[in-house]
Amino acid sequence: MKEIIAIIRMNKVNETKKALADAGVCSMHAMKVMGRGKMKVDFSMLDEIGPGEEIGGILADGLATGTRLIPKRLLTILVQDGEAKNVVDTIIKVNRQGNKGDGKIFVSPVTDAARVRTGERGEAAL
Numbered sequence: 001m002k003e004i005i006a007i008i009r010m011n012k013v014n015e016t017k018k019a020l021a022d023a024g025v026c027s028m029h030a031m032k033v034m035g036r037g038k039m040k041v042d043f044s045m046l047d048e049i050g051p052g053e054e055i056g057g058i059l060a061d062g063l064a065t066g067t068r069l070i071p072k073r074l075l076t077i078l079v080q081d082g083e084a085k086n087v088v089d090t091i092i093k094v095n096r097q098g099n100k101g102d103g104k105i106f107v108s109p110v111t112d113a114a115r116v117r118t119g120e121r122g123e124a125a126l
Helices: 010-022 041-050 081-095
Strands: 002-009 029-036 069-080 105-111
Touching: 002 010, 002 081, 010 029, 010 069, 010 081, 069 081, 081 105
Parallel strands: none
Antiparallel strands: 002 069, 002 105, 029 069
């Protein structure tokens, strides 16, 4: 089993959910998160631009003077080993715009899972 954690732009959530559903992946968790990558943002530019405009590929919406975190959405998806590549490729296809801030995807092994209602373990719990 694999756990796929994807951090994507807020405005790409619905498109990503639809693409994953079309690929046969319907179960996931989504959380609103705040974060930032390596890119340094010059916050002095905020006085000169308006909401919806971009700073180095990042939308200025949600940025305020002194704020260093950008709103994102974190998706957690558990899949069987053979499905992981398809899920990652689908997320990349939908979210790649060629700009900094397009997102990150992490894939980790899962050693066990348990369905609370039935007590099923392993891949049967997915």
